[in-house]
Amino acid sequence: MSTTPRTTGQAPTPVAGSTERMQAVVQSGYGDADVLRVAEVARPTITDSEVLVRVHAAGLDRGTWHLMTGTPYAVRLALGLRAPRQPIVGRDVSGTVEQIGASVTRFAVGDEVFGICNGSFAEFAAVRESKLALKPAGSTFAGAASLGISGSTALRAVVDSGRVALGQRVLVIGASGGVGSYAVQIAKAFGAEVTGVCSTAKAEHVRSLGAEHIIDYSHADFADGQVRYDLVLDTGGSSRVSHLRRALTPRGTLVLVGGEGGGNLTGMGRQLAAAALSPWVRQRLTLLTPKESHESLERLAGLVDAGSVTPAIDRTFALAQAAEAMRVLVSGQVRGKLAITVIDPD
Numbered sequence: 001m002s003t004t005p006r007t008t009g010q011a012p013t014p015v016a017g018s019t020e021r022m023q024a025v026v027q028s029g030y031g032d033a034d035v036l037r038v039a040e041v042a043r044p045t046i047t048d049s050e051v052l053v054r055v056h057a058a059g060l061d062r063g064t065w066h067l068m069t070g071t072p073y074a075v076r077l078a079l080g081l082r083a084p085r086q087p088i089v090g091r092d093v094s095g096t097v098e099q100i101g102a103s104v105t106r107f108a109v110g111d112e113v114f115g116i117c118n119g120s121f122a123e124f125a126a127v128r129e130s131k132l133a134l135k136p137a138g139s140t141f142a143g144a145a146s147l148g149i150s151g152s153t154a155l156r157a158v159v160d161s162g163r164v165a166l167g168q169r170v171l172v173i174g175a176s177g178g179v180g181s182y183a184v185q186i187a188k189a190f191g192a193e194v195t196g197v198c199s200t201a202k203a204e205h206v207r208s209l210g211a212e213h214i215i216d217y218s219h220a221d222f223a224d225g226q227v228r229y230d231l232v233l234d235t236g237g238s239s240r241v242s243h244l245r246r247a248l249t250p251r252g253t254l255v256l257v258g259g260e261g262g263g264n265l266t267g268m269g270r271q272l273a274a275a276a277l278s279p280w281v282r283q284r285l286t287l288l289t290p291k292e293s294h295e296s297l298e299r300l301a302g303l304v305d306a307g308s309v310t311p312a313i314d315r316t317f318a319l320a321q322a323a324e325a326m327r328v329l330v331s332g333q334v335r336g337k338l339a340i341t342v343i344d345p346d
Helices: 062-069 073-079 141-145 148-161 178-189 200-208 241-245 269-280 294-305 319-331
Strands: 021-027 036-042 050-060 092-100 112-116 124-128 132-134 169-173 193-198 213-216 229-234 248-256 284-287 313-318 337-341
Touching: 021 319, 036 319, 050 112, 050 141, 050 148, 050 319, 062 073, 062 319, 092 124, 092 141, 092 148, 112 124, 112 141, 112 148, 112 294, 132 294, 141 313, 141 337, 148 178, 148 229, 148 248, 148 294, 169 178, 178 193, 178 200, 178 229, 178 294, 193 200, 200 213, 241 248, 241 269, 248 269, 269 284, 313 319, 319 337
Parallel strands: 169 193, 169 229, 193 213, 229 248, 248 284, 313 337
Antiparallel strands: 021 036, 050 092, 050 124, 050 337, 092 112, 112 132
8 A cells, every 4th residue: 555645535524523432541640550441432523634543453652651650740731730631542543544634635534544643542533634644555453553653763763863874883772662673673774783782581582673683781781892883772761871872983873762761850861961962072962852743654654565664563452451551561571562452353
């Protein structure tokens, strides 16, 4: 299936009214996985620039955990101080187009799509046209649901911020995780020599993604000076910037991904420190700011269609098992991604 934007020429179908109901995973306050429950709620309505997606699967990532717990605390300024204003959980989505808004031109009813929204752990989700792309033809819905946030984050980290080049040495810290598993594959696709940092139990998984070298963090230090890297991507968040710099070549690039290890207040402590230091050193120290667009999703879908990237799904859970899935994510035992299946696959 092509990922090229197109004009459908089809008039939008009527928007669902608030009297129509659906099943969704909701939370009434911040906390651990115990705050999640399945409830019957109103089916979302869509604006002129939105698409109503019948959800087949939804991805689960660390960002969803942050939104569930309300940490770092600065996120509550945008989400709601005591409880989230959007009670439906989930952001990564894949499914089929059920309805389109009046100004939507890139999709038609029945299209298989994936993207990013608010409230994907549900039977239906309203998604902005600008955050949606056609599903890669060879991907399952669960696979496509795992692509949006983690995959596009990895793509931007490796290619846009990291400026990866053929023959470079790339170090991916947290290589077995959601973003890391995609970063390994993308760096490899662009001709880099990839080293993945992970635990002993996940070494074979990371090697299967295309990493030529593995560093087991329980037995070795990636910054021991034996090898220096042109590009270091830290998706783990536990190392100091000074330690990460020791793994870089004199003019290498460090990309800090996500808010892990950045403190409970803003989540950006390390990133801001690195950005402040970068102008004074020869190495490039960069932070990856959030950006969600259909352009990134389409680039990612192209890599999947070309066979360069394969969604790495550890396991899937039913909608009613969302709390269990979140506990598995927090346990740190996941290889790649988890997905919530809303419609059973054929």
